Amino acid sequence: MSSLLNTRIGFFMAVRQIKRSSKWTTGLIIAVMILTSLNLIVVSGILVGLIQGAIDAVRTHYTSDVIISTLKNKSYIENSPEVMSVIDKIPEIEGVTARYLKGGTLEANYKTRVKETDKPNTAAGTIVGIDPTAEDKITDLSKFVVEGSYLDANDYDQVLIGSFLVKKYLPIESPGFSALDNIEPGTKIRINIGDIQREVTVKGIVKSKVDEISLRVFMVDSQFRSIIGRNDYNVSEIAAKLKPGTNPEVVRDALKRNGVDTVAKVQTYTDAQPKFIKDLVATFALLGNMISSIGLVVASITIFIVIFINAITRRKFIGILKGIGINGKAIEISYVFQSIFYALIGSVIGIVIVYALLQPFIAAHPINFPFSDGILVAPVSGTLARIALLIFTTIVAGYIPARMIVRKNTLDSILGRK
């Protein structure tokens, strides 16, 4: 008997068995396969998406696609105006925001301090001078204002303060960490940058899951330059947003070719990721795979049981088929086809649910994790690989019980003898 003939007969029997089996049973098996395929795709997708959400947020709201920052041991990018003119000549760059950065301390409640010896209410943070319009265009900073309002280009002595510097948003009693108490829009605070002290008004509080935003104090760049005496327009950070579809590496390399890397560190958003983030992605992917593997084993056992019960209750008919001369291989193949059918239908429905429903929904309504807005990461290649694995496992899980029953003595099967 040719294997092609056995396959044809196996298919013939499988189609009819599926078509004429109980709709409820078929529905239940398919439901299990849908859940299994979702488990395979979604669990690891959410775990990776949890970190990916953080990475995307850093990219969208802090580094943008390419970030140019100071070299080690430098507090600003030398010849920043020349760097800006190089940037202007690169057509793939849609826009930039330049930032002036200085470490400093903030002090609140100084007016209500009773004695000079009382411990002042201070917090350490990075003071950032920005062009509010350019910054908002590139990083949507205004979106994160949770109290008060966003900066205006003409604001003077006004700041946006990061929520990690405000005690009511970060109620941590740690001896090594201090935040400002009683802060709200309109509150006066002091900013100390080196020897310079300035009293400013809190115009708004910004709260983001990107730590770099929540730990900073923002003010209008023109005033910040005058405070720190930076008249050369040398900035500390330039975040460049690229035109859609542009590979950030291409722009990074173009900037390097133009000598920008001699005065600044030029990185894509990926380059700028700390190693622990990359490790986290790998760890979560591994975790996801481990959990998915359990799902795969459960699915295999489910299919094994389903096919085993199906085959054992049909043992008499399997015996009759063999008795009238139907090749055992054809009978086994019919069960393999049934397994493939269940796995395929379950997977296809699972894929439709993931790509047509879950992924767009979660993208529009990210999962609110404490440190990121989690998305569902489900690359098509990875999904197809998982589905292929599921189908393969299902085939094996369907074949083994079918073979066990088919191998039994023909007459014993027909007569129902043990």
Place this chain on the structure above:
Amino acid sequence: MIETKKLRKSFHNGNVETEILKGIDFHVGRGEFVAIMGRSGAGKSTLMYQMSLLDEPTSGEVIINGGHNAAKMSNDEKTLFRLTRLGYVFQDYALIPELNALENVALPLLMQDIPWKKAYTQAEEALKRVGLETHMGQLPSQLSGGEQQRVSISRAIAHKPDILFADEPTANLDNESSRIILEIFQELHKAGQTIIMVTHEPEYGKMAQKIVHLDDGMITGVTRN
């Protein structure tokens, strides 16, 4: 056509050995209609299972068409032999529940690699021969016992087997259905079909050309009708 030589079959139950067939020498010629009769437990069905290659004897030989010695065949060869050269009618019809009447009959033909259209035409002809031309699309569960047995006969004869084996084909049927089934067997016999039928009903045994009487695993006599 088919003969057995010193055919023995024993079953073991723990240390107890029960001999069901005690050295059967038996011959059925081409075109004969033979009924194997005997009381319950005489070994009728066991003898048929050995002859029809569904079971393996403990000792002795089954030789079909003079050259095919069952003892020398592999399991695959036996399966193929059953498919192409033998036909079976079981007591409980033994139809595949998810296949309709036509598909039940066509399946063994398709397994013989007969082209799809030809196999279905042959299956239709076999069903027409037993008067079921209007029931071809019906599932076994939609047919009466008599109709199911007629489908079973169609499946057994569709590929024109050398020998048709029938194990108590009327045991589950009413008198009218039994009569129809035996009439079909007689027609098949008239057309030259070799038939070996196991029955315990003397009335139906009389419709065969030859009756082999079996008792306690041995042939006790052969009568001709």
